[in-house]
Every structure is written in structure tokens, then in C-alpha cells.
Amino acid sequence: MMYDVCIIGSGAGGAPIAYELSRAGFLVVVLEKGKEYKEDDFNKDELAVSRRELFTPDLKEEQHVIYELDEHNERTRYVGRSEHQWSFWNGSMVGGSSNLMSGYFHRMKPNDFKLLSTYGEIEGANVVDWPLSYEELEPYYEKVERIVGVSGEVVAHSFLEPRSTPHFPYAKLEENRVTKWFDSACKSLGFESIPTPRAIIPHAALGRNGCSYSNFCGSYGCATGAKGSARVALLQKCDATIITEAFVYKLESDAIKVTKAHYYDSNMKTHEVSAKIFVVAAQAIESSRLLLNSKNRFFPYGLANNNHQVGKNLIFSAGGAGEGRFRFETLTYEQQKELMEVGLFFNRSLQQWYEYKKSDKKIKGGTIDFLFEHQNLIPRIKRAFYDENGKILWGEALVQKIHKELTTSRVLNFEVFNDWLPTDECFVGIEENVRDKYGIAVGAIHLYSHPHDREVGNDLAKKAVQALEKMGASEISYSVSAAPPPNLVAGGCRFGENPQTSVLDKNCKAHALENLYVTDASFMPTGGSVPYTWTIYANAFRIADILHKRLES
Amino acid sequence: MILSTRRNFFKQSFLGGAVLLFYNSSLYGAAEPLKTLTFAQEDLFPKTKELNVDTASYLLLILDHSRISTAHKEFLRNGVQWLHEESLRLYGKLYYNLSRQNRQEVLQKISEYGWGESWIEALLTYSMEALLSDIVYGVNKKDAAQRWLGFRAGLPHPKRAYL
Numbered sequence: 001m002m003y004d005v006c007i008i009g010s011g012a013g014g015a016p017i018a019y020e021l022s023r024a025g026f027l028v029v030v031l032e033k034g035k036e037y038k039e040d041d042f043n044k045d046e047l048a049v050s051r052r053e054l055f056t057p058d059l060k061e062e063q064h065v066i067y068e069l070d071e072h073n074e075r076t077r078y079v080g081r082s083e084h085q086w087s088f089w090n091g092s093m094v095g096g097s098s099n100l101m102s103g104y105f106h107r108m109k110p111n112d113f114k115l116l117s118t119y120g121e122i123e124g125a126n127v128v129d130w131p132l133s134y135e136e137l138e139p140y141y142e143k144v145e146r147i148v149g150v151s152g153e154v155v156a157h158s159f160l161e162p163r164s165t166p167h168f169p170y171a172k173l174e175e176n177r178v179t180k181w182f183d184s185a186c187k188s189l190g191f192e193s194i195p196t197p198r199a200i201i202p203h204a205a206l207g208r209n210g211c212s213y214s215n216f217c218g219s220y221g222c223a224t225g226a227k228g229s230a231r232v233a234l235l236q237k238c239d240a241t242i243i244t245e246a247f248v249y250k251l252e253s254d255a256i257k258v259t260k261a262h263y264y265d266s267n268m269k270t271h272e273v274s275a276k277i278f279v280v281a282a283q284a285i286e287s288s289r290l291l292l293n294s295k296n297r298f299f300p301y302g303l304a305n306n307n308h309q310v311g312k313n314l315i316f317s318a319g320g321a322g323e324g325r326f327r328f329e330t331l332t333y334e335q336q337k338e339l340m341e342v343g344l345f346f347n348r349s350l351q352q353w354y355e356y357k358k359s360d361k362k363i364k365g366g367t368i369d370f371l372f373e374h375q376n377l378i379p380r381i382k383r384a385f386y387d388e389n390g391k392i393l394w395g396e397a398l399v400q401k402i403h404k405e406l407t408t409s410r411v412l413n414f415e416v417f418n419d420w421l422p423t424d425e426c427f428v429g430i431e432e433n434v435r436d437k438y439g440i441a442v443g444a445i446h447l448y449s450h451p452h453d454r455e456v457g458n459d460l461a462k463k464a465v466q467a468l469e470k471m472g473a474s475e476i477s478y479s480v481s482a483a484p485p486p487n488l489v490a491g492g493c494r495f496g497e498n499p500q501t502s503v504l505d506k507n508c509k510a511h512a513l514e515n516l517y518v519t520d521a522s523f524m525p526t527g528g529s530v531p532y533t534w535t536i537y538a539n540a541f542r543i544a545d546i547l548h549k550r551l552e553s
Numbered sequence: 554m555i556l557s558t559r560r561n562f563f564k565q566s567f568l569g570g571a572v573l574l575f576y577n578s579s580l581y582g583a584a585e586p587l588k589t590l591t592f593a594q595e596d597l598f599p600k601t602k603e604l605n606v607d608t609a610s611y612l613l614l615i616l617d618h619s620r621i622s623t624a625h626k627e628f629l630r631n632g633v634q635w636l637h638e639e640s641l642r643l644y645g646k647l648y649y650n651l652s653r654q655n656r657q658e659v660l661q662k663i664s665e666y667g668w669g670e671s672w673i674e675a676l677l678t679y680s681m682e683a684l685l686s687d688i689v690y691g692v693n694k695k696d697a698a699q700r701w702l703g704f705r706a707g708l709p710h711p712k713r714a715y716l
Contacts, residue, residue, distance in 0.1 A: 044707040048715035052620045215706040375706045377685045394597040406702045
């Protein structure tokens, strides 16, 4: 059978294309490595989901090799084979990691699309402008709000991006009353507190149930369907053929076109799929790995890799995280009740320093999101294992400490998002001598964080600390490091106008092939200072329109 | 059902075979790993017994899991050996034959060693997992720990065991 479009990967980068083109009548097949789960399959089983990582591949069977280059120019190699190693998997299932996201949704700002021309070069970094403007992507951001479902409240602030609609289509989620403490603290500090938009619908709509305020958004599948995963929002609403447990290990091509996708099923039996157009959206690291593993006589260095750009300029979200604790001892009875309200969201962000000045130089800053500590009980309890001198506790002392910490205090976290500058030292390659359970060479992830990233992260974290101090939090701390968040990864197949320095053109089509598109976060040459998912969705809807026109013609 | 299957695992697992102990450079005897771990877990976090949480059954369940590495299991087993050897060195008896007070003193001593701290931390973690496990796993039948901590989130519960 010849499909019109074959999509590899069913997450936020692939699903909008499956949704739009199958609804337009085209024959679409999606090859998804993971299994299919639906709302009924999801629950809050912390042991299975978080402790044993039910939804991500077992590192003993599928691993990456990680090379970390530190600030002293020393490189450390890790093979992620045991549960104590670094995992860069993010949700292997229909809908991909969008099932497991927290759904903190921010648009990129207009200047994010022109980082080089706005802020200038930074030594050691490959900063470029996008070949696309915010204005071109804006209609698709708006489309995601409607179709995937984004809730929030638009408030004026220094870096509010231009919008084609005045409001979000869904009202903001119900908030914990501690947000008022935050708003009040920000007001006295002159900070602009803004409600955080979320890809969670507050009430039944779009054929889905509304949020049940059960907590546990991040890392967990949503049992009501309120969270806008690519599965519930898009794939369950279209008739694209989805083949699950299909691991695509190679794309076959001639000199100008991809002709077939080869995959293993769960019984290690090989299959092939033919299509007019191939869309790769396997998440940034795996998309580059697939292209690099698909070398042939026409593309001896890997598919679309004539200019050795595939895998290059891998980026993450830079920044860090911090926290402060609120204890009953310092609160009124009413405040104690407010603090311990479960289920309601603490949706607040600061974007006042999305751009700021330092030594008279204009600096690109970022976003700070505030949120209550995740409801997972085991990590919260494990924090009580040690006393203030770092000595491990047990027995009655531990019983008392756990009970006190969990019933009379609560931690408010913050997360800083700023640009992870693309560099020559951060990229994806292939580790020929390490094979996964399919016998395919695994990806080699080369990590390096530009010092500028940490400087900006620190500047932003200090602002967050001010807000926590003003709120009356104690035990405030933060960490800004060179360690990347494995769930916020992009780049590797950057788009651009010059084939010498990019893999894809403006339409996310490979420069070197007529029918190969890459539509996950791989296309992003810089990442903005926000979580990526909204932009991935929006760009995939944009490419869906382009493919629609192409297939019609 | 799950635990019955796990008991088959126990017969063949590292928890089923005895651990050989050496004292003063010669073979002293052997110790039972599961019995040792159960004693140690109760000494480390007696609240589990008060809340009727079956930590021993949970160990059988979880240490058969594919995501628990062989190296980690070996570490737990080695810890059993080292704990008893420390107990022999301090009091001339196996750990589980000591008085409650002496067992606490042995734990205090091993917590000063790197391996001992890690071993205690691992056992406490499994105790917490048992304590907070869903009813579906059959070791925390009354959600007692959730009620102890006033925990009201975490719905829906799993309909079947995923572990």
C-alpha cells in the first residue's frame, strides 16, 4: 500500500500532521514505537509511573551513550544501562511525552525568532535568526489554543506577545489561595505576576472531560483527558492509521526521495511502509539518530547529512530550579488552611526579565514558573531522611520528621527557563559499538552548556528568590547547573536558508531530499526561553498546512 | 495472586539463599537475607508494622522487578553480610539474635560507613514504597499511611498492578 504520508512518532510534532491530513482525506500512517494507552489506563500509581518509569524504555534494553564536557574541558562518558544512569527517554507511547507533560504553555516572543540580529553574537555559540517570524507562527499558536486546548488569562505585562485574539478560549484553572500571597509579594516588589497558561481545559469541552484537580500532572497520563496530549486532543479524533510498537530503524532512499520506512514490531519482525511523503518526529535525539543510521550509497554520512549538519546544535532548556518552604509556625490558622489546599493550581509566572540590561548590554533573559512541589510522596518523604547535619535518620525521629514535614509545611518550587545556546560541543552522534535490543547503534549525546546560559539562569533565579523571601518562605535554595533537563530537548536538524549550515528549509523539508520533513523540536535553531511544546504543536500545524497544499497540487 | 507468584521468585532469588559470614578471618556460619532485611526494616521504620504494612512481601515483589539492577540486588545482599559481620564484631551474635537496643547500636555504627548509609537509605526507601503503595499491590491494604499523612490526592487508583 502506498500512503500519502508516513509519520514516524506520534507526539506533539507528528500528531498535528496526522490530524489535519487524515481529516482532509489523505491516507496517513503513524509509526509509533510505544504502546497505546487511553484515559482509562491512566492512574496515579507512583510506584509504577515514577519509581519504575513505566512509560519509558528500560535502559538495560535501550540506552544512550552520553559524553559530558565540563567547564574544565574534561569529557566524561556514561552508558545509560542501569537505573542509576541518566535517561533521555521521555514517554514512549501514542502521543509521546505530551501525555506526561505538565502543560506549562508559553508562546515564544517575537525576539526569540531573531536572537542574532536582536542581541548579537556570543562567542562560542552558534546563534542564528529563525527563517520564520513570530507573525508567521502566531495563527498556529492560536490554533493550538483552540484545538489542543489552552486555558489562562491574558494580562498586560512588559513582554506580552502580540495576539490575534484577546483571550484564551478556556478560562484559567482554579487556583490555590497562596497565589494571592505571591501576587501581593510581587506587587510590593514591583514584579509583574502573570497567570501561567496551561494546556489543560478547566471544564468539559472538545469531547473531553475537564480537569478533576487530582494533581499529579507532570510525569503522569491524564485520566480525564483534560490535559492536551497529542493523543487525546488529536490522534483520538482522526482516522489516521496508527501502528504501535513499531520501531523505525531505517529510512530507505534514492538520490532525491525517501522511499520506505523499515521498522521492527514487538516480535522483532521487520516490516516496511511506502509513502509519498515521510515526516520524522521521533523527538529530537531519536530523529537525528534515525537519519544518521539511515546512511546509504546516496547519503554515505546519513540521510540529509551531506553537509554534516544532522545532529548538530542540540539544545535544551537552560536555567534551573529552586524552592522555598512555608511552615505552619509562621502562618495564621487561615493561611495554614490555604497552604494545604490540595488539587488547586499555583499557576504563576514571571517574564519581566525576558530581556534585561547588564553592564549596559541588552541580555536575553527568560521565564520563571512557580508551582507547588510535585505531589509524588516518595521524593517528599525521602527529603526527610537526613537531618540538618546531613546524617541519616531512622526510627521515631524519622517518623516524627516525615509527619511534620508533610502535614505542617509545603514547598513552593520555581523553574527558570532561558536559552541553551547552541554550540559545536552539544550534538547527537551515533555510537557504533553500542547496540540496543533491536541491534541498532544507539545515539551518542554530547553535552555542553555555554557559561552564558548559567549566568542568565542565575540572574533570573535571584529574582525568584526575592519573590519567595517576600512571601515569607524559609529554607530558600536554588540550583543553576550545566545539567540539561532531558525532557526539554530540541535542535539537531535546525531549519534555515543555507544548506551548508542547516538540515531543513523553512518548511521543515530536508534541503537534500524532496519528500523528507522533520517536525518535532529538531527544527529549532534556538529554543526561546519557554518550554517547547506549544511551539512544537504550532509549527507542526503550520507544516500540516504546507503538506496539505503540496498533496492537493 | 501477585504475592503468590513472588513467592516462587523468592525460592530462586538472591533472597532465598543463605549468606555466608566470616568472622576473625574464618567462616562463621550463614544468615538468612530476607529475615535480616525484614528485621532491619522494622528497626529502621517501626511505623510500618503499626500501620500493618507488609514490607517483607513488598521486598519480594519489588526485587523481582526488571528495573531493579543486578548490581543493586548484590549490594543489598552484601549489606546483609556486612551488617551481620559488624554485629559479630561488636556483640558476637548475628544481627537478628541481638536485643532491640543492640540492633540499634549496630545500625548506628554502620551508618558511619558509606556502604552502611547507602544500605539504610535503600531499605528505608523500600519501606516508604511499601508504606505508600496502592492497595492493588496487597501490602498496604488499608491505605493506612495515606491516612496517617492526611494525603488526599492521587486519584484515580490503578485498577491493576503495573509493577
